[in-house]
Amino acid sequence: LLEEVFKFVENKHYLDVPAIAIYYYAYKATKERDNEEYFQRLKEQIIEHGDLFPQSEIRDIYLLAINYTIGRMNAGVEQYVRETFELYRRGLEKKILIQNGLLSRFTFMNAVINGAMLKEYDWTERFIHEYKDYMEEQYRENVVHYSLARLHYEKKDYATAMRLFSQVEYDDILLNLNAKTLLLKMYYEEDELDLLEALLESMRMYMRRKKVIGYHKANFKNIITITKKLVHVNPYDKTQRENLHKEILETNPLPERKWLLKQVEEMG
Template identity: 45%
Template sequence: MQSPFFNQREDVLKLYDYLVAGKHLEEEKFLEKDRVYRKVYPKEPYNDAKLRQVNHFLLKQLEQYFAYTELSADRFNFPIAMLKAYRKRRIERAFHKTYNALIKAGLALPELDGAGLKHAFALRDEYASFMATVDRTQDIGLQQSIDAFDVQFIAEKLKHACLALSHEKVVRTRYESRLLDSVLQVVAENESLLTYPAVTIYYYIYLIQTKPEAESEEDYFALRQAMDEHSHLFSPTEQRDFYLMALNYCIAKVNKGFAPFWREAFEIYKYAIETKIIMEKGVLSRWTYLNAALAALRLDEYAWVEELIRDYTQYLEEQHQQNFASYCQARLFFDRKRYQEAMQLLVQFEPSDYLLNLNAKAMLLKMFYEEDEWDALDSLLESMRTYLKRKEVISYHKANYQNIVRYTKKLVRLNPFDKNQVKEFRDEVTTASPLTERNWLLEQVDRL
């Protein structure tokens, strides 16, 4: 506000300084009109029109500052604007100098994100418009302008088609995307378009979201290669979007029994957490943290789980840090068969989140069973039954944990020498749904 570029009024600066001081914007008493007016115009009687006027000027100056800051964040905005200014004023030498500088800066290359492709089109369009004023009978670069527009349009069309598909899974709505079929056909028939990362990444994301699973794995690995090579070209927000789309594909695959995609899911979690692109405003979702740990444990990536707990717990919301770190540490001990250490963490573990609570109880249940802690197991099963009865739990999760309790009780009472009883139990466990601990229950039957 002190810069004459944005503001030349002293009363606007006084108003700004007062508003941002201390907690003046947080408490209503500091925003009373009379009080504000006395701070800005201490020697004048209250004038409501004058106060509204200075408020208006401050708002306009702030809007200009915010707009300038946004424009300055992109290194191509001002050179493109200067190119346009030189064209309008027919300053030929300065125009060509700026144009050539932008070409050297990379706007003629395919390695651009969506914003870069928009600038590339603006560059070519300004050139064609300028050359048309010089000599319309010569090559004015119009084909390059058309090509740049096509690439920009195709990239944006594919990006928004992917975002629409993802959003349709979250809300009950359907998006209509005109010309999308034509765009997909153009890309399929013109391999040169796949030299543009902004086209390639969203083209393959669209394919893995729409093709039958049996036909989409090749497209997924083409997508991973493109992301690994070119993700640095995109903003952290955009990287987060397309890595989450790829991650959702992997999760869907493992949920349907394609175990090799645990490795793919883990690698995406690892990259997204270590680069922090998956964080929002510096905060890591507790569920992303937990799911990343579980994916790593499926692959015996114990060292990385230790790293996750040590280095990234601090990025969880403060109220969730201790519980989620304790759970992941207990799960790490559990997977390493260090049951006593895991039990010590979990016996007094009572998080407010019911899913984390039930997951912890299921882990304790398995350890008590495997360690022949029958009294502790019996007490735990009863407490889980009571917890599920009195707690509001989503129906799927309630049914799942009720089945875990039911079949663990049956397992304890199972006569290993009664083959018919064992077979009947195995058949029940195999067909029961939902039942996330199916494999563990079947493993215990095999050990009888």
Template identity: 35%
Template sequence: MQNSKLINVISTFSTKEIRRFDEYLNSSYFNKNELVAKLYEFCRADYPKFRPSKTDRRDAFSYVFPNETFSEQKLRYVMTDLVKLLEDYLSLTQYEKKPIRQKQNLLRELSERNLNKYFQSSLDIAQSMRSKNTYRDAAYFYDQYALESESYIFQVRNFQRNNDESLQNSVENLDLFYLATKLRSCCELMNRKNVFADDYQILFLDEILVHLKNNEYNDFPAISIYYQILMTLVESDDESHFSLLKDLLNDNADKFSMDEARDMYAFAQNYCIKKINGGNTSYLNELFLMYKTLIEKEIIFLDNFLSPWHFKNIVYVSLRLHEVDWTESFIYEYKNKISPEYRDNAFTYNLASLHFHKKEYSKALKLLQNVDYTDNIYYHLDSKSLLLKTYFELEEVESLLSLIDAFRIFLRRNKLISDYQRSVYLNLVKFVKKALNIKLKSKSHEKIMQLREEIEKTKKVADLKWLLTKIDEMDKLAAA
């Protein structure tokens, strides 16, 4: 049963969820099939490991159907029934996470059963629960729309004439829900369109943008934030959209779940990165300040851990701004926030980056030589690039030539590397070797300028700024 849907679903359960599913399965209301309970009992015995030797189909069949000849079809029927119960349990779990939706369903039942004297008190409780929710996301407006709709339907059913307010509130909240949801989806689509050149047809987008341009939604951050995000994507040259987005995020991030706030900030970060890549280095400071905000508000942490990629990006940006002391404090203070499987490598690489920036090349080399980044292709590429630069700075010629050959082979053979990454790193390797040859042999101004011109024409080169700096240093030495 290894790799079956049954085992794959159960393996995601926490210990608490396993106990709860035990109760669920043993309830005659949900399950009346003893064979299903037996199969689950067999599977549960090896939770959470689920080793192949302990989840063999024939052993499972013998446990469920003792003294019977093995039948794949018979076992599959029981497995299907158990999976169905697991899926029903997952649906119930999701339903329990949404108490307002539970109240909406209760209100509908009370209304349909003509239990009128209980309807209003239940509606009041639901409204009170909703008002205590500090989030003002799209789900908030949907819940309000649904509650007002139930109130309106109840009033119509009971021939009450004061139903206009509920209907008006229902429609207004439906509009707010639609705009917030539509804008968020449009942001995702436009982002994909920009990254992957996909072509999407977005119905009513022009009409919505005209409406939002002529109407203010500052009191509804779920709309105003996504509107500004969308405008940074469709009018990226107009930097006022980013300025407004930044202020809106700083003022309203706490009105959304951590996950949604993280996604919102990701759009703003990507805008900064695009500007930086386009040559506008003033956005380095914008990105740095944004990272500091994300750390301070703990938005950047996912399941209480800091992504090794965020860790590296923060170090990279702060070093480009020469925030050396801040970077060093950050590396040591947040090392243990990195998830354990990436922690040592991420810490070592970023500490090496710090030493390299401080021109402490021997310290950087010692760190880079004692770590293996094969578990992460991006860290692997960056570490090899940093090692390449370190050897060049230390004039470790033999080690550098050996690394150039090994790195080139790795880049050409590794299938996990994208074509773009392969190209920019191969160009780095090529130009470092050419620079080394000039440094060791001719050192002529003409050859150095020819190399500089070739690099500038190529453009797609990893660590381009460092490479051009080295070329300029070589030219000064040649002229001396």
């Protein structure tokens, strides 16, 4: 039935109607994620006709588009880091992503991470200070602290980032584990192997004490396991390097795959 509706819409030129087109492309982008044309059409509709929709409605459409781009990012399609950032920037400038005077802490952190990854350092720092008061007070201090530390990490200012991350045990479990993952990467790159070994053990114990479930549990467990192997692999043994490289490629979930592969490849 739904396919018949879509054919009717396509044949009768209803895609010229913004209210129909935007939901048509949103649905198609969600269902056919590998067909990037649907997302591009959705983005065009948002830019050209977004102002025609009530604030709450266009906000939901923005979040759907952002979820699509984050999914593509997680699948390793790097151009979607920029696509995600531009959606956040536009949505924030137009106050679309602010609801009842509040900005979700997840939206705040994702905007920071995307901006910093793209080296949009000035925008990111300005965003942190200008938008922090839109967050709920109970999350504000931790999220702002993490965001500033993350910004310094992306700028390769490891001394400041390590100092900031080491100062705080975040209340939020995932925030804490994400901070520890960044510390782990910095310790490895700075050859602080004793600190790294201690951190890996503390992460393992932390996960035993706290309720980390599903995808997140598997993700951080894999990071700990692979990083331990990375530390102990013989960099001069080609077979060991190749075996670890293969294991990293085959391990899922593993969002830090790109970084881990880079460390192995640099050994050779």
